[in-house]
Amino acid sequence: MKEIDQMTTTKLGTLERVDVRKAWSHEAHNFTPWLAKSLSRLSGELGVELEVEDTEVYVGPYRADIVARVPQTDELVLIENQLEWANLQHLGQVLAYLAGLEARIVIWIATGFLDEHLSAIRWLNEYTANQFSFFAVQVSVVRIGDSLLAPVFDVLERPNEWNRQVQRISQSGELTEGRKAKRDFWNHFVAKWPDVLSLPSGYAGFNPGFWVEEVDLKIRLWLGSESVGIDVLGRKSDTRDNVRARMEPFRESFEGTFEDIASSKEDAWWVTGLNVGSTYDRQNWEEMADWIADRFPKYEEILRGGPDVAE
Secondary structure, eight states, rough: HHHHHHHHOOOOOEEEEEEEGTSOOIIIIIIIHHHOEEEOHHHHHHHHOOEEEEEEEEEETTEEEEEEETTTTTTEEEEEESSSSHHHHHHHHHHHHHHHHHHSEEEEEEBOOOOOHHHHHHHHHHHHHTTTTEEEEEEEEETTTTTEEEEEEEEEEOOOOOOHHHHHHHHHEEEEEEEHHHHHHHHHHHHHTTTTOOOOTTTOOOOOOOOOEETTTTEEEOOOOOOOEEEOOOOOSSSSSHHEEEEHHGGGHHHHHHHEEEEEEEEEEEEEEEEOOOTTTTGGGHHHHHHHHHHHHHHHHHHHHHHGOOO
């Protein structure tokens, strides 16, 4: 009886919804950067891994909030955010982005959707099923008492055959021996150097990137068949001249730190690499991991130090 009495007198809190603006005061300045860093939360609801490619990408007169990629299939994903109820203007922008970005998966996030908006998503999924996948996702914020605010993603609409597509995506990743090797290497790296990179568990991508927000540039690690390397990228929406102007102040620091550096190569800057013969050979992984662990923090230190470091 005492156990029953204790159970009945246990204090329970009440889950309450909170204005999303208390978590993110501004859509572009707060919510989009947070979501770009926290895509695993959204990935968990969709059942498929997502990796950020870029944010605020210009498409004609508009800017797409987030462009991501499914690493197993290399499909582009467009994510459009609204910290308000969905409206037809954003639906029109989403459709315009499709042509400009060649995205295959579209995720429309808002605090609420009218029936006509959900009907439009259902119609698009029905009549473009072989080409595109559309999602309507409601974002909200909750807490219990004085606890921390917690974001919640509810998928209101998804493609009819999405579960099969998730299975296909999963299988496509498993069938690629190259991705298995990359997954195993990155797991090896994180196990040996847990404090150097922040990678999701089981990461199997080719080129993980890490944005340095202070200078709006991305440090990219790349893993080829024979070599591993590091370089720096600007945003896809930037012109090459704009990116060059932001890169140039760091020239002295990069060239003074790395003797083997190339100032630019195609769309990348400050390129260094290590040729090991075969990155699939596990005997080379120790050397590769140590090389990345030595170089990546130096890249980060130079960029976070700001252009004045190079003067």
